Amino acid sequence: MANNIYLLVLCVALGAVVAYRYPDLPPGPYCGTGGRQQCCTNRQDSCSHRILDTLCYCDQFCNRTTSHDDCCPDYEEVCLGITPPEPLLQPCRLNGKTYVPPSTAMKDCNTCQCILRGDNKAEWECESDVCLMSGDVLHGVNRPGNSWRATNYTEFYGKKLKDALVYKLGTLPLSPETRRMGPIRHDKDTFYPTHFDAREAWPTYISPVVDQGWCGSDWAVAIATVTSDRFAIQSNGAENLVLSPQSLLSCSRKQQQGCKGGHIDVAWNFAKNFGLVDEQCYPYEAKASPCRLKKRSTLREDGCIPPVPQRTLRYRVGPPGRLQKEKDIMYDIMQSGPVHAIMTVHQDFFHYRDGVYRRSHHGSNEMKGFHSVRIVGWGEERGEKYWTVANSWGTWWGENGYFKIARGVNESGIESFVVTVLSDVTESYKKK
Numbered sequence: 001m002a003n004n005i006y007l008l009v010l011c012v013a014l015g016a017v018v019a020y021r022y023p024d025l026p027p028g029p030y031c032g033t034g035g036r037q038q039c040c041t042n043r044q045d046s047c048s049h050r051i052l053d054t055l056c057y058c059d060q061f062c063n064r065t066t067s068h069d070d071c072c073p074d075y076e077e078v079c080l081g082i083t084p085p086e087p088l089l090q091p092c093r094l095n096g097k098t099y100v101p102p103s104t105a106m107k108d109c110n111t112c113q114c115i116l117r118g119d120n121k122a123e124w125e126c127e128s129d130v131c132l133m134s135g136d137v138l139h140g141v142n143r144p145g146n147s148w149r150a151t152n153y154t155e156f157y158g159k160k161l162k163d164a165l166v167y168k169l170g171t172l173p174l175s176p177e178t179r180r181m182g183p184i185r186h187d188k189d190t191f192y193p194t195h196f197d198a199r200e201a202w203p204t205y206i207s208p209v210v211d212q213g214w215c216g217s218d219w220a221v222a223i224a225t226v227t228s229d230r231f232a233i234q235s236n237g238a239e240n241l242v243l244s245p246q247s248l249l250s251c252s253r254k255q256q257q258g259c260k261g262g263h264i265d266v267a268w269n270f271a272k273n274f275g276l277v278d279e280q281c282y283p284y285e286a287k288a289s290p291c292r293l294k295k296r297s298t299l300r301e302d303g304c305i306p307p308v309p310q311r312t313l314r315y316r317v318g319p320p321g322r323l324q325k326e327k328d329i330m331y332d333i334m335q336s337g338p339v340h341a342i343m344t345v346h347q348d349f350f351h352y353r354d355g356v357y358r359r360s361h362h363g364s365n366e367m368k369g370f371h372s373v374r375i376v377g378w379g380e381e382r383g384e385k386y387w388t389v390a391n392s393w394g395t396w397w398g399e400n401g402y403f404k405i406a407r408g409v410n411e412s413g414i415e416s417f418v419v420t421v422l423s424d425v426t427e428s429y430k431k432k
Contacts, residue, residue: 026051030072031058031079039079090121109160130347130364132159137348140362147384147406148355150348155396161347165369168350168393170216171342172261173370174417183324184420186331196330197377197388198229198338205232206338206376207242209401211394213286215259220248221392222372223267224276226340227317229374231423233337238308238429243315244282251291258288264342264372268320268419275314275424277304308426316424323418326408330378332420338376340419341389343405343412345371352398356386357405359412375418378407387414 030049031038040047040059047058049072056062056072058079076082092099092114099105101116110127117123133152141150156164199206207228210221224245232240249258252270256262274295281304282293293302298312306312323329323339333339347363377388386404395401405411425431 028072028074029078030056031074032077037078039075086120088116088120088122090123092122092124094124106158109158130161130367132156132161132164132347132350134347134351134363137351137360137363141348141351141360146355146358146360147381148357148404149353150351150360151353152351153397156350161350161364161367164350165345165367166260167214167216168212168218169345169369169371170212170218170220170259170261171370171372172219172257172263174342175263175265178263178265179417181322184321184328184332185325186328188327188331190331192327192330192334195377195379196334197379198233198333199376201334201377202229202233202337205229205237205240209390209395210245210284210392212245212392215249215286215288216257216261217245217249217259217286218372218392219262219264219267220245220252222340222374223248223264223271224279225374225390225392226338226419227271227276227315227421227423229337229376230317230421231315231425234423234431235425235429236431239306239311239315239423239425241307241315242279243276244279244284246279246284246289247276247282247293249285249287250282250289251293251295253288253291259286264340264419265320268317268421271317271421272319273316275316277302277314281305308429310426310428313424318422318424320419320421323420324415326415329375329415329418333375333377336420336422338374338390340421341373341375341387341414342417343371343373343414345369345412349412352403354399355404356381356384357403357411373414375414376402379404389414 038047038058043059043061048055051072057070058072058075062069062071062075077084088100094105094107099114101114101122103114105112107126109131110129112124112126114122115125133156138150138152207225210225212218212221224243228241228243248267248270252267255266277293277299281302299306299314323332329339346359346365346368348360349357374390375387376390379386379388381404385407387407389403389405391398391401391403405414410416
């Protein structure tokens, strides 16, 4: 349909083109009969010519409107001096469709434009960015012998990998000072079960999977959900609520980039100094809208209703600490709840469907980003140890929003920097 409209407009605008677009017309000339111009300023019968079963004209009156165009095919060339374009010898084609310049179309995630080249032939000029979904990853990972399966998500079709590394992740590189933070060592001689899941240990206390949308807010989501879980666990359920990632995304703005990423040390310090509010009070918007909270206001001043009457201040945390050893991470989760981890994400991770993830090296290996996630437990599958981790891409991704990743080998750097924190629970409700 678009091609037909384009040809119709072209023929109306340039009447001379009709002669070569419609080869069944007599070849003419018409207005240029006898080697001289026959052009009139108004409607005159002497300026008409027989063409098929009607007349065409070589006067200004014929060109009065596009809907009553009865000019001869060579009227504009002879009478107006407009040279007709050469016929297009080769149009652009894509997926069985034909396009003419300057049409555009999408090829996977890249925009292509039909460009007129030499010899009056057209060809595509396309962007060459790596697409998020990759057949190489899908076929490479799903070969027998791998510990996990991949899939192509329709939600990611048409997306570029370079954009996903910004807007589906969001954790900015750690500062040198943060990287030098010494790890906490629990050194507990205790029993560690083969399987542990915070969702089973505290069935009603663990906050649901969040979909961060197309916004690099994983840092805000991970901090808000870990803090939520720990408030419920450490208060014995008295302060059981879902805290708002939006209060971080909108209000923790110093040195932060909103939906283009955030520093976790800055965000944890914000949670420590100013605190968060609950999700119902400040719903997640997936955009860094202006902050509507005052820095040091109370919950009631913010318009929020706390679950316990004693709570007046926002939900704050103590100083964050770092975990690094496998058993230290396990002990901390068993005692206090899920923890915040940072991992490195490559293209193949976006395809994760189920199983125990290990980086496959299929797809683009150069492009990567940092991602904040929430470790909620661990287990073993066919003899392979794994962490159970909540992602922030919604329940449609992975195993209902969760994934398993190899444990004890620092797969994708997930054990390099793990954050633990104590919630500032109302004194009378603290876990004994």
